[in-house]
Amino acid sequence: MAGPRDEIEALIALMSRLPGLGPRSARRAVLHMLTRREGLMAPLARAMGEVAAHARECSVCGNIGTAEICEICADPRRATGEICVVESVADLWAMERGQAFKGRYHVLGGTLSALDSIGPEELGIPKLIDRTGAEGVTEVILALNATIEGQTTAHYIAEALEAQEINVSTLAQGVPIGGELDYLDDGTIGAALRARRKF
Amino acid sequence: MAGPRDEIEALIALMSRLPGLGPRSARRAVLHMLTRREGLMAPLARAMGEVAAHARECSVCGNIGTAEICEICADPRRATGEICVVESVADLWAMERGQAFKGRYHVLGGTLSALDSIGPEELGIPKLIDRTGAEGVTEVILALNATIEGQTTAHYIAEALEAQEINVSTLAQGVPIGGELDYLDDGTIGAALRARRKF
Numbered sequence: 194m195a196g197p198r199d200e201i202e203a204l205i206a207l208m209s210r211l212p213g214l215g216p217r218s219a220r221r222a223v224l225h226m227l228t229r230r231e232g233l234m235a236p237l238a239r240a241m242g243e244v245a246a247h248a249r250e251c252s253v254c255g256n257i258g259t260a261e262i263c264e265i266c267a268d269p270r271r272a273t274g275e276i277c278v279v280e281s282v283a284d285l286w287a288m289e290r291g292q293a294f295k296g297r298y299h300v301l302g303g304t305l306s307a308l309d310s311i312g313p314e315e316l317g318i319p320k321l322i323d324r325t326g327a328e329g330v331t332e333v334i335l336a337l338n339a340t341i342e343g344q345t346t347a348h349y350i351a352e353a354l355e356a357q358e359i360n361v362s363t364l365a366q367g368v369p370i371g372g373e374l375d376y377l378d379d380g381t382i383g384a385a386l387r388a389r390r391k392f
Numbered sequence: 393m394a395g396p397r398d399e400i401e402a403l404i405a406l407m408s409r410l411p412g413l414g415p416r417s418a419r420r421a422v423l424h425m426l427t428r429r430e431g432l433m434a435p436l437a438r439a440m441g442e443v444a445a446h447a448r449e450c451s452v453c454g455n456i457g458t459a460e461i462c463e464i465c466a467d468p469r470r471a472t473g474e475i476c477v478v479e480s481v482a483d484l485w486a487m488e489r490g491q492a493f494k495g496r497y498h499v500l501g502g503t504l505s506a507l508d509s510i511g512p513e514e515l516g517i518p519k520l521i522d523r524t525g526a527e528g529v530t531e532v533i534l535a536l537n538a539t540i541e542g543q544t545t546a547h548y549i550a551e552a553l554e555a556q557e558i559n560v561s562t563l564a565q566g567v568p569i570g571g572e573l574d575y576l577d578d579g580t581i582g583a584a585l586r587a588r589r590k591f
Contacts, residue, residue: 200446200458204439210432211421214412222410223443224482227456230444233409238441240403241425245433247399248426257426259399283423 201227253324255300255317257282271297274331276324278350280304280338288336296334299324304342305349318350325359332360339366400426452523454499454516456481470496473530475523477549479503479537487535495533498523503541504548517549524558531559538565 201223209219226234250256251263258264265271275296279285285298301316313319325333333354337343351361367385368377400422408418425433449455450462457463464470474495478484484497500515512518524532532553536542550560566584567576576584 200439200443201456204436204443207432207436207439212424213417213421218412220485221482222412224480224485225411226440227443227447227481230447233406234440234444237403237406238437238444240399240406241433242437242441244399244403244422244426245429245437248429257400281423282426283420286419286423 250300254298255282255302256285256298265297271295272328273297274329275334276321276328276330276332277334277336278321278347279336280343280346284336284338294334296332297328301337301346304337304340304346306342313349313353316346318353321350322353322357325354325357330359332362335361335363337363449499453497454481454501455484455497464496470494471527472496473528474533475520475527475529475531476533476535477520477546478535479542479545483535483537493533495531496527500536500545503536503539503545505541512548512552515545517552520549521552521556524553524556529558531561534560534562536562 205216205219205223208214208222209216211219214222226237244259247259248257249259249261251258251266252261253266254263256263256265260267273296275294276299277288277294277296278299278301279288280301280303282300285300288294288298299317299321301318303311303316305311305313305316321333324330333350335347335350337347347363354361365388366381367388368374368381374382404415404418404422407413407421408415410418413421425436443458446458447456448458448460450457450465451460452465453462455462455464459466472495474493475498476487476493476495477498477500478487479500479502481499484499487493487497498516498520500517502510502515504510504512504515520532523529532549534546534549536546546562553560564587565580566587567573567580573581
């Protein structure tokens with residue numbers, strides 16, 4: 194359709210680029226907003242525009258916030274001497290939701306990949322090694338995804354940190370809380386068995 | 393979390409009010425946008441703001457566009473003497489995707505409901521009856537949903553139009569194109585059988 198509908202069609206096309214929304218659900222979301230222009234659509238557009246304008250990567254850890262230094266790096270209570278290395282900001286947020294880690298982070302922004310020419314420089318690994326010295330870090334926790342790429346990157350970082358007197362650890366593998374054995378893959382069951390502990 | 397993350401959390405809360413997005417998928421969508429601030433987030437915010445500012449209901453049919461009169465009502469080729477009555481703008485768009493109807497529309501914006509005190513006035517039914525006279529309409533097609541509310545509303549409109557010499561029709565019920573009998577509900581199979589036609 195030509196004419197005035199173009200603006201709306203362009204919005205649907207942009208919305209459908211969001212994860213979890215296809216062309217159909219993007220259309221449905223836009224229609225929903227169109228009938229709530231004052232209550233939802235205008236505030237959402239404003240909030241999104243403001244975040245797009247203000248959001249930035251923390252210059253220390255790579256977390257996304259609205260300041261030069263993110264609130265975690267700016268918080269002196271989080272200078273626990275521990276750095277948790279994660280692949281993405283999504284993983285950092287997931288760790289924070291877990292509320293178990295009290296230290297600081299280092300966001301790699303990906304994993305090592307010869308094919309995509311992503312080397313240690315692109316992931317800020319030299320910067321991580323500088324930080325361990327400068328911030329008096331005693332432990333680096335590798336919270337990378339349990340994929341081949343994640344584990345390859347973890348091994349690389351562990352080796353790079355070998356020269357320094359730092360404990361390098363990784364997340365435990367095992368049965369998830371609430372998980373049913375019947376639905377778990379064989380690899381996870383094997384890992385949980387090997388890492389079994391006294392009851 | 394307090395501080396600079398609030399803006400991002402507020403955006404996630406607004407996003408999660410869209411249909412098809414829950415709190416988790418809204419978070420994922422916002423994270424996706426945060427890593428594509430120039431390429432996706434800023435253009436999306438702009439497009440959404442523009443549509444929110446310009447979109448309006450067509451004063452004739454209730455379709456949503458960006459002008460006082462929508463493009464369908466403004467197009468003289470669509471003065472076919474047929475008006476298709478739909479519950480929502482979503483249904484109007486669905487009819488347009490079907491590319492079978494060449495006339496104009498009337499969007500009710502809901503169905504009759506004593507509980508929610510939605511009467512004929514709220515649905516613009518008197519306006520529809522005025523239109524049938526003013527636009528020289530010969531046929532009103534009731535394309536309401538096959539729900540109890542939709543069918544009750546359809547009956548009301550059909551009765552209200554009885555005084556005028558207008559053909560009132562409704563969409564055929566039957567087996568959807570590509571539909572498998574085994575997956576159809578019994579009501580649809582019964583309706584399709586009763587409305588069977590010569591092969």
